[in-house]
Amino acid sequence: MNIEDIMPDFDLPAVDGNNHTNNFFDDTQCSLVIFGCNHCPYVVANHQRIVDLYEKFSNDRFKMVMISSNDVIKYPQDSFDNMKNLSQQLNLQFPYLFDASQEIAKTFGAERTPEVFLFGANHQLVYHGSIDDNCMEPKSVNEKFLENAINAVLNDQNVTNNETQAVGCSVKWV
Structure with missing residues (x-):
């Protein structure tokens, strides 16, 4: 995906027993999609x-969702x-979705876990990449890329740093 692209359609099962679509983000100013998984150390x-x-x-x-697309x-x-178990362990309050076909990861162009896609009010991509500048050591973070982008969107400002390199494990393709 490129900056300003519209969020792709999706319809995926979640660990809460429901299916969630991109319509989940209707009427939100700021929408976050994180590609993650259970096993990746990052x-x-x-x-x-x-x-x-x-x-x-x-x-x-x-609003936000996390999507696991691994084989x-x-x-x-x-x-x-195991996604259900992790969701319970972490007490996740947002949907954790399963992309068994890996089609949604491919549509987004996700290559890593974690990899984030932040969309603004018109569901246009405004930030893509890493959560911050130190994926392994939270106490060593100097720049909070994602948090800064969320703040900009919620304050009706332009995101100044639209893209960073996602650092993590590769999506485990079938």
Whole structure:
């Protein structure tokens, strides 16, 4: 995806027992899609940061989902049942979606976990890349790329740093 592209359509099952579509983001000013998984050490190192971001910004103007698209045959720790377990362990309050066909990851152009796609009010991509500048050590973070972008969108400002390199494990393709 390129900056200003419109959020792709999706319809995926979530660990909460419901299917969620991109319509989940209707009437929001700021929409976040994170490609993650259960096993990647980069995602594991970001679990608390992801939960904290949700807790900090969650309101009627901001919504987020996390999508796991990994091959569960080669990486059974990323299975739907294990996604449910992780969601319970972390007490996730946002939808954790399963992209078994990997079509949504391909449509977004996701290549890494974690990799974030932030959309503004018109569902246009305004930021793509990493959560921050130190994916493994939260105490060593100097730049909070995603948080800065969310703040800009919620304050009706332009996102000045639209794209950073996503650092993490590769999506595990079938």
